[in-house]
Amino acid sequence: MQTVRGVGIGLRRALAEALFTSDAPEVRWVEIHPENYVSRGGYFRTMLERAAERWPIVTHGLTLGVGAVEPPEAGYTRPLRALLHELQVPWHSEHLCFSGTDGVMLHDLLPLPFDEQAIDTACARIRELRDSLELPVAIENISFYAHLGTPRMSELQFLLEVLERSDAKLLLDVNNVYVNAKNHGFDPRKYISSIPRERVVQIHVAGHFTRPDGLVIDTHGDAVRQEVYDLLEHTLRHAGEVPVLLERDQNIPSWEQLHAELRRLDEIYQRATGVSWA
Ligand SMILES: [Fe+2]
Numbered sequence: 524m525q526t527v528r529g530v531g532i533g534l535r536r537a538l539a540e541a542l543f544t545s546d547a548p549e550v551r552w553v554e555i556h557p558e559n560y561v562s563r564g565g566y567f568r569t570m571l572e573r574a575a576e577r578w579p580i581v582t583h584g585l586t587l588g589v590g591a592v593e594p595p596e597a598g599y600t601r602p603l604r605a606l607l608h609e610l611q612v613p614w615h616s617e618h619l620c621f622s623g624t625d626g627v628m629l630h631d632l633l634p635l636p637f638d639e640q641a642i643d644t645a646c647a648r649i650r651e652l653r654d655s656l657e658l659p660v661a662i663e664n665i666s667f668y669a670h671l672g673t674p675r676m677s678e679l680q681f682l683l684e685v686l687e688r689s690d691a692k693l694l695l696d697v698n699n700v701y702v703n704a705k706n707h708g709f710d711p712r713k714y715i716s717s718i719p720r721e722r723v724v725q726i727h728v729a730g731h732f733t734r735p736d737g738l739v740i741d742t743h744g745d746a747v748r749q750e751v752y753d754l755l756e757h758t759l760r761h762a763g764e765v766p767v768l769l770e771r772d773q774n775i776p777s778w779e780q781l782h783a784e785l786r787r788l789d790e791i792y793q794r795a796t797g798v799s800w801a
Pocket residue numbers: 663696727770
């Protein structure tokens with residue numbers, strides 16, 4: 524089992540070469556989307572092997588939203604399990620959402636209705652996934668822009684209930700908390716302080732932008748904003764030494780710009796947790 528500490532970055536094809544050839548001691552681990560690597564050879568396999576020689580790897584899935592009504596197919600989870608065990612990942616994460624229905628993949632992270640039935644479904648999916656992967660499962664809080672039906676509870680209550688009843692771990696996306704807080708009107712610091720710290724195994728930060736009408740959009744294509752750096756510091760002071768990942772999926776800037784963001788995250792990590800790499 525790999526030990527994951529400090530700041531990491533998502534391994535993306537567009538920045539892989541710069542990452543492999545740069546001297547960036549701030550990068551202590553990388554995250555991959557396993558969908559790009561399961562049962563796959565060629566360029567992706569080579570990229571994965573180069574990364575695995577150098578850093579611990581954590582896996583973050585995009586397709587097995589744990590709120591899905593249908594269980595995942597064994598034809599996918601079996602080779603996924605083999606990859607995760609080969610990489611010795613400490614946990615595997617998926618989103619607390621659904622991404623398809625009636626056998627149709629919608630290629631989006633869609634919010635669940637915040638009600639008892641959705642809690643039961645998500646808990647069942649999480650237990651099945653943990654059993655089939657034989658690994659701890661972490662769920663990620665998503666950003667969302669509209670409620671599916673009339674909510675019976677807040678997003679935070681829904682998340683806490685799922686965590687408690689399924690005994691899942693949490694991949695806490697701090698940018699998603701910020702975006703939702705702005706769009707749905709709650710205090711992001713109170714939200715984070717309400718989460719039991721022992722649940723949090725990983726943190727995401729990313730960029731967002733604000734539309735002229737005030738709606739905040741989670742883009743993964745902009746630089747991390749000051750308010751998210753501040754919220755990250757609050758989060759680390761609450762949760763302790765939890766690894767932090769910079770997510771950048773589009774509009775990839777120069778390596779120098781990304782490296783500057785990674786340095787800034789590392790400074791916050793050391794200051795907030797009391798860890799010193801020196
Ligand atoms: Fe995220």
